[in-house]
Structure formats: structure tokens, C-alpha cells
Amino acid sequence: MNSLRNLLFSFLLIASLYLAAPGEAADFESRFQEIVQNATNEQLYRFLYALPKGGDLHNHQDGANWPDWWYQVATDPTKTHGDTFYTLTKIASPNPSGGAPLFFTTIPRWHYERLPDAEKAQYQALSSLDAATKANWLASLWLGQPGDGREKFFEQIWPRLGGLVRNPYVSSESLVESMKHFGEEGVRYIETQNLVFGLGSFFEYKDQDGNTLSLDQVADIYRHRLQQSDAVATGVTVRFQAVVIRFAPTAEDGVEAAYAFVNRHRDLWVGINMAGREDNEKGFPARFLSVYREMEGKYPPISLSIHAGESDEPNHHVRDTLYLGAKRIGHGVNLLSDPDTMLHMREDKDLIEINLISNQLLGYVPKFADHPFPRYLRFGIPVCLNTDDRGMWGSTMTDEYYVAVKNFNLSWEEIVQLGRNSLEYSFVQPDQKQRLLDAYNQAVKEFEQKYSGDWKALLAAVNATDSPYAEREFGIKLPLPGK
Template sequence: MSLGVQVAKADEMDKWFRDFKQTASPTQLYAFLWALPKGGDLHNHLSGAGYSEWWYDIATDQTRNGGYQYYTKVKINQCLGYGANEYGAGRQLLLFKTIQASTYRGLTRCQQQEYKKMEALSEDEKQGFLNSIRLDKDYEGRNEFFEAHWSRLNELPANPHVIAYILLKNMQAFGNEGLQYLETQVGVRGKLKADGSRYTPEEALAILTTMLDSEEAQATGVTVKFQYTVLRFAPSAEDDLRWVYGFIDRHRDSYVGINFAGREDNDKGYPLRFLPVLRELRNQYPAIPLAIHAGEVDEPNRHVRDTLLLGAQRIGHGLNTITDPDTLLLMRHGPYLIEINLISNHLLEYTEDYSNHPFGEYLRTDIPVALSTDDRGMWDSTMTDEYYIAVNEFNLSWQELISLGENSLKHSFLPETDKQQALATYRQRLAEFTRAIINNHTDMATDMPAKRQFICRYQPDLCHQG
């Protein structure tokens, strides 16, 4: 197709989309965005990306979870002798903490009576478990998320067979809504066998890569690469980073980058803590890309600038970059990208309202941005939900909309040849979609209950419009 024809098609689609937004019902807009080809999800925590139902399904299916039996806590007995030996102070009072059979066998009789086999839960108990690992109440926010959700999952993510299943389910779900690339954060240290002993990191990684090579995974059409995450405020974070560098260097076919995660309001994880060790490691290893959480905090600070000084190519969240004019200027026109997580930032109370989010300012001052899902299982959301909010709240033009997918692939950590192929595939899919829209040949039907569930939650006043 000649450049002139491409420009004409782009202009025609821009007008079509402008008119469509003015007349479409909520479900029509959602259906369009569901069908829209999407690039990549660059900010995805795999252990936070599993829907509650997926966790329950794999926990109770020993034919797929490696033969593990799981128990979850359904009552509090106030047993004598509770303390730091069981998961740390205070965590003994948390319902729906999940453990595997090898751990259960090590509990006292009193403690065992607090737990139930996952498959033996009553309907009310099962619903309680499902609700316990997603933010489904107005009064729940970041403390519930950071302090309780992960503690409840507990030993489920320590099983690499379980994580491989969560990975497959994500690939299938993302493939259904048109995503072509997933760059997810997943670790392989400390994984537990059914008897409580540990897998080597290589054994755990092999279980994940076997899943990626399976027919089920290949059928999704989604390409997956991994990032390794370092918990930024851990006392051992520097040594952890040294280990991660060496591991990724040995497994560059699977791992493409490193991330630092953890609450930024814990000052022990301040960015410049890691500058000396990163300089040490860059003298020892070929370059490993960095995509680091920064600016996911309430107060103005210079964490984003300091994170760029660490060598980060991408900033996760970047909310408070808006408070640092010098860094804003530095980020205009690239080469750095901000990974935008609209739903996460709202549910964790970093933005009071979507209209307060700086996404529009970044987008329209030429700071590269892409939408991502963060811990989507705990929000019970999809990439299409992120797109729907972006279009609805920020009145995106067609060119702005498709730039999000383009940016996600341009700023991915794929090897250059693979990146160019991914971009070519995305542009081809988008061209076919655009032609079908203009020629009125696109079937945008999607699962109506799923669409209505999100629209009614996000726009209850418009729910009746269909």
C-alpha cells in the first residue's frame, strides 16, 4: 500500500472513530475495543494476574497442579504456641491463607482444625476464598492488597505447575482480546515440591518453558517473555540482584529484563540504594534491560529521575513524574516509556478519580506511554477495560489509541529482530482491522455478560443502555 493510500485510510479511520464515539452505546464501544488488535502488556505481575477462579481451579486439580493437595484457613482457633514460626507475626489471624499438604502436616492439631481442603469448601467458604484475593469492596485499598492478598495466596505461587497454569490462562484470555505480546514478571527461586523440598531455579523454569512450548499455549498466538523481579526493600536486595543478573545472563532466551517492585512508601527501597551494585554488575555482564517501578507513591519526590539514573528504560506507573518538571522534560519524545496502569492506580487510591491521572498529560506532551494491567487478577479486569477507561475518560483520538499498542512493542525488551517482526505483525493486523471497519465487515460481538459486568461496575448510570 502506498504512503498516500495509508494516510487516506488513517484520515478516514480517524473520522470514523470520532463519529463512532459520539453515537456508540457503552457495550458497542467496549465491543469495538475488545476486537481492536493490541500490542503488548509490559507491566504484568504473573502471581497477581490470576483471577480468583483460576487459582481455585488449579488448587483443586491434582492432575494439573503436580499432584499437590492444598488447604485454606476457614476459622481462627487462637491456638497456643502461634508465633513467628508460622508465616510471621500477625499473619495467623488471616482467613483464607493457603498452604500445601507438607506444611499442613507440620501444624499442631489445633492449627490443623483451622484449615480445610480446598475441594471440601462449602459454597460460602469457596466464595469467601474467591473474594479474599480480589479488591471487591469499596473499603479495600492498598493495605488490603499489599498486606493481605499475597499472604493469602501464600504457598500457591510457590508451585511452578500452578504458576504455569496461571500463565496459560493469561495467554488464552489475552489472546481472546487481541493481545500479541506479554512481558510478565515471574521468579523461579524458592519454589516448593509437594513434599516441601525445593526445586532448583532451573527445574522451576523448565516447567514454565514446557508450558510455553505446549500446543495449548502456542494456539493462543501470544508471545511471552519474562522479567525477574527484585523486592526493593528486602535486606538482601543487593545480593538478590547479583543472583538475578547471573541467572538472566544464563537464560536470556526466556528472561529479557529486571524489575524492582515493592511499596515505594517503604523508604528502605529508595532507588539510589541500587546504583553501586548496578554499576558493579554492568562491569561484569552484557546489558540487561531494566523496567522499574517508580512514582507509585502519594508524595512528590524524585524517584523517577533517580530510577532513570539507575539505567531504567521503562518506568512502571510514573504517577508522580508530573510533580518533577525537569524529569518531565527529560522524558519527552523518549527514549523512556511510562507503563500506565489506570485501574491499579485508582483501586489502590493513588488517584482519587481517573480525571486526576496524569496519563493524558503524558500522552499529549509526547512522553511515550502504553497501557498495562499490573495485577489484573486482583482487579478482576482485562486489557480491554484499561482501553475502555482510557477512551472514555481521556477522549482518545484514533491515532492516540493505536499509538498505545505501537509503543508497547517499540519499547518491549524483545531482541531487535523479534521486535521488528512483532511491529510488522501488529501493523498488518491493524490494517486488516481498519479495512474491515471502513468496509463494515467486522463482527465485534463479544461475551455480553463480561462486558456488562465491567460497564455496570465502572459506569452504573449507563448500565441500562446496553
């Protein structure tokens, strides 16, 4: 009888400890503030690395790859589907094809083989670069040097990548590499922008022999790659948005083609976006009003998230973009200058996809303290954090959270809301969304319970990795992924 009573007592003791845990979790705000105030930079970084992060709703698939992931994939014939890449390492004078060539423009074998010999001599196989040239090739693909900014990003890095991103085997392999890294830092969903619409025959997808691939073939290559076990094992759910290059002369045709394409591939493609320099006035949102109206009448609804307000000067582009039908706005940096639209977004609960590091590196805000993010957050406009072209910043989602926590004095409640918004506002199918939200809520609960314990010991055990951005900007010294 005694032993039965003891057993019952032990059971009640264990149950009461277990039940006490949610109470501690509810009080996690004070624990979080204790950590922020007392942690070293490295401890805080480890904490934010381990943090469950929900989704990344604003990133460009080909801009999300760190240069060394491109290099690994592009020099591995099992990943290129048999393609070989060549990169421009010297420039003959005069340049055989005229114009100003761009160092480290990388091209596929079929392109290289069609060049006259004088031009071929300017290229080297990517796999044969010596250490110093390889280091320069890598440096040419991201903003890691003082003075790097918008010009290098738009006018050099993207053209350099052109030959790689046109091969969907290479870009889908790079996507899986990117998913692995997102998964390791607790990102569970990415809604990445891919496929280029609006440029007509200027931008076509090619196989390793230079044959043009239809967009439906490209979709099948992605679909197949995402079903492989290593992609599934990342734990990251992926959906895509088709992207229209907004300033192209044929951008309206691109919107029509994007609607037709997304409508045929609704399992993976869940939305349409428009991107491209907003300081190129040819891409202003009101230009597209009639084509979006027409497409709305032609197809069952397709969600729109559109870049707007990534701009130095005030204008009504965010308002005009909402009027096109967008429920999410990418960047929204200049929205502060448009109070009526701010009030409307708060009322209508439209989300702004915030990209802190991108906006600072490309010079849309001089420093983080000038970023409108905390104003939107505390004004009541839904926001979430995103990485945009993190491959070109050498950064991670952890870095975005680190910047936000360090600069804007976030509460724990705000942090969890950012993660939840990144899933609630996703365009993923409703059953998947519910599954992702349930998993996020559970992960947050477990995280709170865990870090209610001895947080210093727990953080020391987090297997966190660093990023080139965090090393340079925060002085964090952890191993880089894969190193």
C-alpha cells in the same frame, strides 16, 4: 472478445474496490470518532475488545490471575503436579501458633501435614469448600468490595497467595490460563514479572513434596509449559522480567542473583525489575546505584524496567531510577512534580508503563480525571497501557482502553500509538519484535478496513466477554469468560 473485456472490467472493478480500502483506512479517525460518539457503552466495549492491542509490558504474573483461575488450577491435580491445597477457614482461640492468622491463607499439602493437629483443624481442603466459603475465598483475593484498597492488596492478598505462587507448576498453569484470556482480547505479547529475588531463603520455590527447586529448575518448568500446544495456541508471546523485592534487607544480593539468572536464561527472561511498596522508604532507588554499576561491568547488557513514582508524595525517584539505567518506568505517577525529569524523558524517549485501574484502586490517584497519563501522552513522553495486577482488580486490558477512551478523549492515532509503543519498547529479542510489530500493523490495517463498514452490525457479532471490574464500574453486561 466481449467476455474477455467483461472479465477485464470485473477484475479492474474488484481491484479498484480493494485499492480503495487503504484510503478509507487512512480516514479512520473520523469513523472512530463517530463510533465513540454514537456507540452505547456496550458497543464501545465490544469495539475495544476487538481492537488489536499489541503488548502488556507491566504485569505481575501471579497478580494477573483472576481468583477463579487460581481456584480451577489449584483444585485440579493434573495441573498442580499432584499437590493439594488447604486454606484457613476458622481460627481457634487462642491461635495455636500465636500472632494474628489471616483467613484464606492457602498452603500446600506438605506444609499442612507438618502442622500440629490443633492448627490443622483450622484448615479445609480447597476442593471441599461449600459454595458460600468458596465465594468468600474468591472475594478474599481481589479488590471487589467498597473500602478494599492498598492495605488489602499488599498485606493480605499477596500473603494469601504465597503457598500457590511457590509451586511453579501451579503458577505456570495459571500463566497459561492468563495467556488464553489475554489472547482472546487481542493482546499478542506479555512481558510479565515473575520469580522473586532478594528475599533469600524466606522465599523458595517448592515442588509438591516440599523439596526446594532451584531457579534453574523453575525456569525449565516454565520453558516446558510454554512449549505445550495449548500455550502456543493462545497466540501470545511471553517473555519474563526477574523481580527484586526492593525494600528487603538483602535486596542488593537479589539484584546480583537476578543478573546471574537472567544472563543464563536470555531466551525467556529479558529484563530485571524492582517492585515493592514505595512508601517503604528502605527501597529507594539511589540505594542500588553501586550494585547496578557493578553488574553493568560484569555482564553483557540486560534491560531494566523499574517501578518508580507509584507514590503519594513528590520525590525524585523517577529521575534516580533512570540514573540506575532503566529505560522504562513502571507507573511514574508522581513524575508530574518533577518537570526536569519530564523534559528529559521526552527528549530521551524513555517509556512510562501506565496502569490506570491499578493507580485508581490503590489510591495513588483519587479519580481517573486526576491521572497524569494524558499529560504525559500529549507532552510527548512515550506511554503504553498495562494491567499490572489485573487478577486482583478483576479487570482486562480492554478495561484499560475503555477507561482511557472514556476519560481522556483519545484520538485513533493515539490509540494505535499506544499499541505500537507496547511492542517497540518491549525487551523481546529484535527478530521477534519485528515479527510482532509487523503483525500488529497488519492487524490494525485490517481492523480499520473492517470497521469502515457497518460498525453496528459488526460490533453485534463480536464475541466479547466481560470482566467483574467492567460489570461493577461501567455497568457492562456481557458473559464472563467461561460462563
